[in-house]
Amino acid sequence: MLADAKIPEGYVRVFRRPDSMSDAPYTYCPGCHHGVIGRLVAEAIDELGIRGRTVGIAPVGCAVFLYRFYRCDFVQAAHGRACAVATGLKRANPDLIVFSYQGDGDLAAIGTAETVHAANRGENITVIFVNNQIYGMTGGEMAPTTLPGQRTVTTPEGRDVRATGYPLKISEMLAQLDGPAYITRQAVYDVRHVQMARRAILQAFRNQLEGKGFSMVEVVAACPTNLKVSPVDGNKWVTEQALRYFPLGDLKVRDR
Amino acid sequence: MRVLMRGNEAIAEAAIRAGCKCYFCYPITPQGELVEYMARHLPQQGGVFLQAESEVAAINMVYGASAAGVRTMTSSSSPGISLKMEGISYLAGSRLPAVIVNVMRGGPGLGNIAPAQGDYFQATKGGGHGDYRLIVLAPSTVQEAAELVMLAFDLSDHYRVPAMILADGMLGQMMEPVELPEPVDEGTILEKPWALTGAEGREPRVVLSFDLDPQGLKEMNLTLQRTYREIEAHEVRWEEVDTADAEILLVAYGTMGRIAKTVVRLARAEGIRAGLLRPISLWPFPYEPIRALAERIPVVLTVELSAGQMWEDVRLAVEGRAATPFYGELGGVVPTPKEILSEVKKHAR
Incomplete structure (x- = not known):
């Protein structure tokens, strides 16, 4: 077990897996941002001491194996339905801390209705929304958040907005509603932003503990595999392309 | 009360x-x-x-x-x-x-x-x-x-x-x-040792409907x-009405089952020994009870508010032991007992 690896004499362990994470190896590709985001979720769960009452919801997509990576209860939801499943769990047992972890295809295409209405009801849940502008697991098809001109396997000549519309700005949409407590957009392409995303995810869980209601952290992420670029260039893609359409920052913060 | x-x-x-x-x-x-x-x-x-x-x-x-x-x-x-x-x-x-x-x-x-x-x-x-x-x-x-x-x-x-x-x-x-x-x-409600209640003091639980490994998914299946x-x-459940001496058996469920009960009464008043088997559990379906009755009743008439869906299961149960005519209504039209009775008369000797 990695976590129990013997520390040689004279060495001090300064970095380890969060307690909420299991020893299961990640199934993500090199350079994928899921790994960092998943760890930030675990750190938040550790910091708030809520592992024993947390139930996670794994989506359909690259994070479908999410349940393997955590040491808390988990349920896997149908594609797009995580916010409805979260609603059922939380309403059935309000003592649970319920979070969903969803990609852009899951949350912003097939699950748009479930997401919008859970947000509008102000469901007291935490949603982690990983926006990497592509369907990763199925092989790189156009996502609702795919950028104009971006080549995918279903937009081989680049996304033509006249035919397929524009990147869906779901956080901006949800921020217009009265229901949500906290809507923010973050990124993890460098250390500073990892720290900012960490604070946002912590806040989104803290809101649930305090009963503030629907909190969503969108993380603009890179999928180097389907962009067909190196991990470093994946980070560049985020800063030079994606953030032009998805500017970072808090979109809604309700302080009660 | x-x-x-x-x-x-x-x-x-x-x-x-x-x-x-x-x-x-x-x-x-x-x-x-x-x-x-x-x-x-x-x-x-x-x-x-x-x-x-x-x-x-x-x-x-x-x-x-x-x-x-x-x-x-x-x-x-x-x-x-x-x-x-x-x-x-x-x-x-x-x-x-x-x-x-x-x-x-x-x-x-x-x-x-x-x-x-x-x-x-x-x-x-x-x-x-x-x-x-x-x-x-x-x-x-x-x-x-x-x-x-x-x-x-x-x-x-x-x-x-x-x-x-x-x-x-x-x-x-x-x-x-x-x-x-x-x-x-x-x-008295059954305990649910699989429920997601938080992993405090126990191993985490997962609720899944998938396994990417074919052998694993086969085991789940x-x-x-x-x-x-x-x-x-x-858990097979059904009701029988006047089947003991029946010469024609009606099979119907739900609202149709209820109408069919009236039909059995009307038929018997006219000297036709009709009986009814009303499936209560549609799955599991009462194949065996229908099969047993079809051994001695020559006509098994299925009546439904459909084009003949349960009829397929009735025929699977009867497997050629008896004639298996069908009478159905469609589109939300509910037949009267008299309409079904005339169908019974058509098939009873």
Whole structure:
């Protein structure tokens, strides 16, 4: 077990897996941002001491194996339905801390209705929304958040907005509603932003503990595999392309 | 004490008495009174009533509540049930108990709001994707509807298989005196050692309907199939009326089963020895009882509010032992006992 690896004499362990994470190896590709985001979720769960009452919801997509990576209860939801499943769990047992972890295809295409209405009801849940502008697991098809001109396997000549519309700005949409407590957009392409995303995810869980209601952290992420670029260039893609359409920052913060 | 209740209301009240803690819905006719009744009464009993944004969302809320370990239900009518099929398949695959009420109406498509039985295939053969079954119970009176709702919760918990109450618009809308079942003692509801309650002091639990490894998924499927064989062995339910000396056997369920009872009486008044077998569990289907009767009754007439869906199961049961004519009505048209009687006369010697 990695976590129990013997520390040689004279060495001090300064970095380890969060307690909420299991020893299961990640199934993500090199350079994928899921790994960092998943760890930030675990750190938040550790910091708030809520592992024993947390139930996670794994989506359909690259994070479908999410349940393997955590040491808390988990349920896997149908594609797009995580916010409805979260609603059922939380309403059935309000003592649970319920979070969903969803990609852009899951949350912003097939699950748009479930997401919008859970947000509008102000469901007291935490949603982690990983926006990497592509369907990763199925092989790189156009996502609702795919950028104009971006080549995918279903937009081989680049996304033509006249035919397929524009990147869906779901956080901006949800921020217009009265229901949500906290809507923010973050990124993890460098250390500073990892720290900012960490604070946002912590806040989104803290809101649930305090009963503030629907909190969503969108993380603009890179999928180097389907962009067909190196991990470093994946980070560049985020800063030079994606953030032009998805500017970072808090979109809604309700302080009660 | 007997009270006068609409079928939809009796189903709702029975669910509350069965310990249903979370009910999720989307409005549709002809089951509107069920939704209204739950909205008025479930929160008063400490339960959760939530009107979802769609049938798809409602069934997935059921999925979440069931995973949390509470008794949970949703109800709808035919087009809405079609929308729920994705979630029902997930419930079946994840072995989550739940009760789904289908107050059937005319179809396909938008159809109409009149009583029909066109969802038999969908209910009894799985309905959604994958190799799965639902426990399907078909009441023919308001009293039986209330009782079968209680039973559906128990069976669903016991076998970890979703259960469906398959009613129709006529049963949902009609009012009858009903002796409501006693509320269950919450302490007697089956413990759920698989429920997601937080991993404090124990190993984490997961609720999944998938396994990417074919061998693993095969094992999951074999578990389901073993459960289904057990249900087939223990949970077949049916009613027989005047079958002992019958020369023609009617097979009908739900509202049609009730009309067929009248037909049996009318036929006997005219000297035709008619009998009735009314399946109460549509899955598991009473193949054996029908087969046994077909050994000695030469004509087995299936009567349905469909183009002949249960008829296929009746023929599977009879397997050529008797003639198997069919009489059905479509589109929400309900035949009168006299119309069916003339059909009986046609086939009885």
